[in-house]
Amino acid sequence: xxxxxxxxxxxxxxxxxxxxxxxxxxxxxxxxxxxxxxxxxxxxxxxxxxxxxxxxxxxxxxxxxxxxxxxxxxxxxxxxxxxxxxxxxxxxxxxxxxxxxxxxxxxxxxxxxxxxxxxxxxxxxxxxxxxxxxxxxxxxxxxxxxxxxxxxxxxxxxxxxxxxxxxxxxxxxxxxxxxxxxxxxxxxxxxxxxxxxxxxxxxxxxxxxxxxxxxxxxxxxxxxxxxxxxxxxxxxxxxxxxxxxxxxxxxxxxxxxxxxxxxxxxxxxxxxxxxxxxxxxxxxxxxxxxxxxxxxxxxxxxxxxxxxxxxxxxxxxxxxxxxxxxxxxxxxxxxxxxxxxxxxxxxxxxxxxxxxxxxxxxxxxxxxxxxxxxxxxxxxxxxxxxxxxxxxxxxxxxxxxxxxxxxxxxxxxxxxxxxxxxxxxxxxxxxxxxxxxxxxxxxxxxxxxxxxxxxxxxxxxxxxxxxxxxxxxxxxxxxxxxxxxxxxxxxxxxxxxxxxxxxxxxxxxxxxxxxxxxxxxxxxxxxxxxxxxxxxxxxxxxxxxxxxxxxxxxxxxxxxxxxxxxxxxxxxxxxxxxxxxxxxxxxxxxxxxxxxxxxxxxxxxxxxxxxxxxxxxxxxxxxxxxxxxxxxxxxxxxxxxxxxxxxxxxxxxxxxxxxxxxxxxxxxxxxxxxxxxxxxxxxxxxxxxxxxxxxxxxxxxxxxxxxxxxxxxxxxxxxxxxxxxxxxxxxxxxxxxxxxxxxxxxxxxxxxxxxxxxxxxxxxxxxxxxxxxxxxxxxxxxxxxxxxxxxxxxxxxxxxxxxxxxxxxxxxxxxxxxxxxxxxxxxxxxxxxxxxxxxxxxxx
Numbered sequence: 041x042x043x044x045x046x047x048x049x050x051x052x053x054x055x056x057x058x059x060x061x062x063x064x065x066x067x068x069x070x071x072x073x074x075x076x077x078x079x080x081x082x083x084x085x086x087x088x089x090x091x092x093x094x095x096x097x098x099x100x101x102x103x104x105x106x107x108x109x110x111x112x113x114x115x116x117x118x119x120x121x122x123x124x125x126x127x128x129x130x131x132x133x134x135x136x137x138x139x140x141x142x143x144x145x146x147x148x149x150x151x152x153x154x155x156x157x158x159x160x161x162x163x164x165x166x167x168x169x170x171x172x173x174x175x176x177x178x179x180x181x182x183x184x185x186x187x188x189x190x191x192x193x194x195x196x197x198x199x200x201x202x203x204x205x206x207x208x209x210x211x212x213x214x215x216x217x218x219x220x221x222x223x224x225x226x227x228x229x230x231x232x233x234x235x236x237x238x239x240x241x242x243x244x245x246x247x248x249x250x251x252x253x254x255x256x257x258x259x260x261x262x263x264x265x266x267x268x269x270x271x272x273x274x275x276x277x278x279x280x281x282x283x284x285x286x287x288x289x290x291x292x293x294x295x296x297x298x299x300x301x302x303x304x305x306x307x308x309x310x311x312x313x314x315x316x317x318x319x320x321x322x323x324x325x326x327x328x329x330x331x332x333x334x335x336x337x338x339x340x341x342x343x344x345x346x347x348x349x350x351x352x353x354x355x356x357x358x359x360x361x362x363x364x365x366x367x368x369x370x371x372x373x374x375x376x377x378x379x380x381x382x383x384x385x386x387x388x389x390x391x392x393x394x395x396x397x398x399x400x401x402x403x404x405x406x407x408x409x410x411x412x413x414x415x416x417x418x419x420x421x422x423x424x425x426x427x428x429x430x431x432x433x434x435x436x437x438x439x440x441x442x443x444x445x446x447x448x449x450x451x452x453x454x455x456x457x458x459x460x461x462x463x464x465x466x467x468x469x470x471x472x473x474x475x476x477x478x479x480x481x482x483x484x485x486x487x488x489x490x491x492x493x494x495x496x497x498x499x500x501x502x503x504x505x506x507x508x509x510x511x512x513x514x515x516x517x518x519x520x521x522x523x524x525x526x527x528x529x530x531x532x533x534x535x536x537x538x539x540x541x542x543x544x545x546x547x548x549x550x551x552x553x554x555x556x557x558x559x560x561x562x563x564x565x566x567x568x569x570x571x572x573x574x575x576x577x578x579x580x581x582x583x584x585x586x587x588x589x590x591x592x593x594x595x596x597x598x599x600x601x602x603x604x605x606x607x608x609x610x611x612x613x614x615x616x617x618x619x620x621x622x623x624x625x626x627x628x629x630x631x632x633x634x635x636x637x638x639x640x641x642x643x644x645x646x647x648x649x650x651x652x653x654x655x656x657x658x659x660x661x662x663x664x665x666x667x668x669x670x671x672x673x674x675x676x677x678x679x680x681x682x683x684x685x686x687x688x689x690x691x692x693x694x695x696x697x698x699x700x701x702x703x704x705x706x707x708x709x710x711x712x713x714x715x716x717x718x719x720x721x722x723x724x725x726x727x728x729x730x731x732x733x734x735x736x737x738x739x740x741x742x743x744x745x746x747x748x749x750x751x752x753x754x755x756x757x758x759x760x761x762x763x764x765x766x767x768x769x770x771x772x773x774x775x776x777x778x779x780x781x782x783x784x785x786x787x788x789x790x791x792x793x794x795x796x797x798x799x800x801x802x803x804x805x806x807x808x809x810x811x812x813x814x815x816x817x818x819x820x821x822x823x824x825x826x827x828x829x830x831x832x833x834x835x836x837x838x839x840x841x842x843x844x845x846x847x848x849x850x851x852x853x854x855x856x857x858x859x860x861x862x863x864x865x866x867x868x869x870x871x872x873x874x875x876x877x878x879x880x881x882x883x884x
Contacts (some may be wrong), residue, residue: 198477212462221294303481356450371579377657379561403472571840585826700844731819737779
């Protein structure tokens with residue numbers, strides 16, 4: 041065997057390799073000089089081309105030129121992004137990664153662009169690679185945490201922690217394999233657990249497919265760790281694209297899948313199974329043959345075998361305020377001219393690509409709870425082993441169901457769940473009373489106050505392979521009242537005194553008669569935007585703070601006028617800029633204060649029309665409201681002066697995301713905003729105070745990582761999916777979280793947007809335990825100070841914000857009276873916390 045470590049001889053071949061090409065060297069030298077000159081002239085595109093040439097011809101310059109090349113790449117791609125040359129942008133990153141495939145900074149930057157463009161799967165891959173190269177890289181770690189919530193949704197952890205669900209699936213698969221199903225296809229394999237169950241049960245051949253690149257790569261790792269990478273063939277593709285014999289050698293006798301969502305059909309199980317029965321599965325067993333008998337190898341079947349869908353009508357103020365306008369005024373603005381505002385969730389039986397047929401909630405953790413207005417009813421039965429039934433689902437006649445009303449209350453939604461029949465003996469329920477990893481599907485409906493002896497008429501259909509439920513009418517005293525004709529005068533005839541003022545107002549608003557032109561005025565708002573409109577306290581507080589600021593500025597102007605002896609131009613207006621994300625009325629509220637010219641960052645045309653209508657109906661001069669994006673070249677330059685001569689009197693920043701996190705780059709935006717304020721002007725909010733509490737919550741642990749040391753059904757899965765564990769749990773409803781409070785709430789951190797010198801990057805806080813237990817998490821929320829006296833909390837009952845929680849990697853045991861030292865850090869708007877128990881005060 042040759043000596044691999046021996047030094048090569050200085051032979052002829054070696055000398056020839058060291059020969060230099062003068063022309064090549066001259067080209068490299070001149071291109072490097074040109075790159076540096078172009079960089080100095082801020083001609084980043086040309087500089088980038090020169091650097092590509094240099095580094096391809098002379099790789100030895102990589103270390104020397106890496107920092108300049110990165111800088112050039114980032115500046116050039118910023119320019120490409122600003123003019124919409126997205127393909128060119130990604131081409132540049134691909135060229136850069138060919139030169140520097142292990143550069144964590146370039147990988148992270150490309151991931152950020154991918155994430156902004158909506159390519160979350162690909163973005164996570166880049167963040168993950170950057171972290172593997174440099175585990176202590178904070179930017180990549182924070183980016184990965186943010187995108188991990190999208191890629192590996194928290195229900196994956198809940199599902200793997202749901203031991204009852206896992207055992208039932210394993211038993212059903214084992215029975216099917218032992219009865220003759222020797223060839224198996226796992227559709228939407230996820231971690232690969234169902235395919236591994238089939239192989240462990242003795243299946244001769246197992247195939248699996250997964251569309252998500254992240255989950256596909258994770259499943260490959262899991263199979264390899266369990267010694268099954270050679271016996272289970274996994275494909276990165278949709279099952280709808282699979283063919284025999286191109287992708288699998290022959291048709292299989294068993295398909296296993298759990299491609300169902302809270303509304304059963306939302307992940308495309310119907311289409312997948314129809315395709316499977318025609319192209320991937322052997323023909324079904326003949327009707328009348330008991331499935332528990334040994335199955336002929338020439339027949340096929342599906343696990344789960346079918347499902348039954350249930351529903352009931354519910355009252356819920358929480359659902360209502362996310363889908364209906366429940367206030368007649370917002371910050372002293374009359375909303376009568378707003379037209380029809382609705383969430384993206386349609387209560388119509390007609391398919392509409394711009395709308396979602398349902399949303400999801402965990403009813404058992406719904407803030408404020410819910411009230412059942414009817415008994416549960418069966419909405420639909422489906423047999424997944426009957427291809428004719430699957431194909432006929434979308435053409436089924438609309439089913440009309442009459443539901444006796446059992447309790448009086450405001451009809452807000454139809455709540456839906458299902459029972460998944462794995463086989464003849466075993467099933468799983470997603471019902472609201474079950475201890476399950478599933479949420480329920482919520483169909484918001486036309487608001488109406490129901491009373492006992494009413495009958496609610498519900499229509500059930502599946503016209504586009506989505507389950508659609510719609511409440512269309514109420515039978516009262518022999519009279520049918522249509523709920524889908526909002527302008528019908530009968531809709532408003534309700535002699536019953538409504539005990540719920542908010543619900544009564546919603547009903548009244550739904551019944552408002554408008555002229556023919558106004559009925560055509562409608563606009564779609566996100567559910568969180570609708571909840572924001574209904575947040576009365578927030579808008580009232582903003583009105584008070586802004587009125588106070590304008591009064592102070594007027595006094596300042598008057599004092600300046602007295603001191604100077606000159607009469608100031610009374611026509612000069614106060615300029616207010618609202619850079620809130622999405623739909624916001626704050627600019628219009630500012631304009632309504634008088635002597636204010638307000639700029640809104642609302643971008644969508646229909647939403648701009650809503651603001652214009654509201655401005656006219658509230659007697660706000662047309663020239664006192666403008667749309668800021670019409671004045672700036674791109675959103676990157678949102679924060680700039682209103683004009684050369686003017687500065688802003690107030691800048692409204694959107695500081696907290698609906699999910700409960702501080703918005704990215706908030707402090708950078710605040711720093712720039714301070715430079716754009718006139719003397720005495722203010723940023724709203726001026727300060728954010730973070731509050732938190734020590735809690736013990738098994739629920740948060742189960743939703744954050746696969747728990748325990750034992751393998752899942754005997755398979756080693758946890759170490760791989762737990763790579764996607766994130767330390768901060770978002771979209772949390774702390775008020776309904778199952779937990780034990782182990783301390784009082786405490787102030788954890790302060791972000792001062794008006795005074796940069798008051799800020800810090802980390803802080804130690806001592807919190808005293810009021811009860812003994814295991815600290816598993818620290819939920820946190822914010823007190824948003826519009827000025828030093830006026831504040832709103834993101835933990836109030838009608839807040840449109842959710843809360844977040846830091847979940848500790850290792851629970852901390854404490855006794856009542858123990859002091860816990862929390863180290864709270866802020867890095868680029870991301871909050872992190874670590875905890876350490878201290879001895880009781882006074883002990884040494």
